[in-house]
Amino acid sequence: MSALERLAPRLAPGDVTVANLKRLSAGASQELWRFELVSEAGEVTPVIIRRAPGGARQSAITVGLEAEAAIMRVAADSDVPVPRIRHVFEPADGLGRGFVMDVVEGETLGHRIATSPALAEARTRLAHECGAALARIHALPLDRLPPLKAATPAELVAVWEASYRASGRVRPVFELAFHWLETNLPPPRAPVLLHGDFRNGNLMVGPDGLRAVLDWELAHLGDPAEEFGWICVPSWRFGQLDMPVGGFGSREDMIAGYEAAGGGVVDRAALQWWDIFGVIRWGIMCAGMPAAFRGADPSVERAVIARRASETEIDLLRLLETA
């Protein structure tokens, strides 16, 4: 009897068996598996396992799978759309580190969310719904959450500049942007919970709109405007340049959703700094990829993503022209 079969009775009531276990992805930081719980009456419930690679390895920059599950449980209590957590693995389960959650069906691929005719109706309110979800995330009670890292804007700049320097290549446009970011730092604010990676790929969308916010592994504490800047990075507009929010909506709709859901009044003038920070953050992620390509992941895909660093240089130049 496998460890998963032993665990099944704790995932659903009654005499439950496990069927159709299938690996969905072999991500660098997470493994995803899907399987079905089958009740005595033949009722089938699909569920997902999110697990550390090989069951144990965890990247230093992520919050850890147990913390991720804990945050998602608190988020669910505050009406943030998230998959329901059924079980967090314990050592006695013999399954490594990870958790089991419900399946939420829908679309996560950014270009389909931005352009699919089947989602045209959803797109009319998606930015508003994203704003509302962000307002609820930012209002989550910190005393119920696991300990998370916090950073001021100045600290963020220092951390990302160090990461850029480690790539070993001078990029004059990044240097210009770092000078601007440093001389225009926003004042530190009382930190709130941030999802940390709120953008296409981590949003499950159906014809009815935003169904779930996924992948909480980069959650941290900081300035709410960081999330507005990140989802407005032009790299994930999929050709819809005039739709700043993920290629599907307007900034004003997102902010209206945020304010209507109790997120407080958003200082529009402060967003420019976070737009520029978001673009350089993605640029530095790309600029770090040649090292990964020459090391753990010599794939063609990795090589091509590394050459996307220049797209952030043109976006930075454009933003800095009006900054």
Place this chain on the structure above:
Amino acid sequence: MRDEPTADEILAAVAAYLRAPASDPERAAFEDRVAAGAVELARRDLSLGLAAEAAELDRLHALLGPGSLDALNTELGARLRSGALELASPGVREHLWATTLDKLAIDQPRYPTYRAVLTEREASPPEES
């Protein structure tokens, strides 16, 4: 200055993939498209890269004086980081835009911001400073 991995490294990765393609058909279809795009990127790098870097070096000589592409880029970077040079300094804006547009022509000629900038420049070319 051209980014990395180099055209040579990219082509080596494509060759390695072709010798051991993905077994899952859906995955293989995706990776084949990625490989085709990578070959096209390497071709643009090989046909446009040297001329772009020569023009970049000429501009850097005019801005900063003699030196190698590497050394002058490092020097330009340091002066931009400190604020000694800025976008409005003579020749800086033109140099950064020309270098960046040349990079996009190699890395991603279909990138929407690049297309938008080209269209804007056709409608109203930037003035020489």
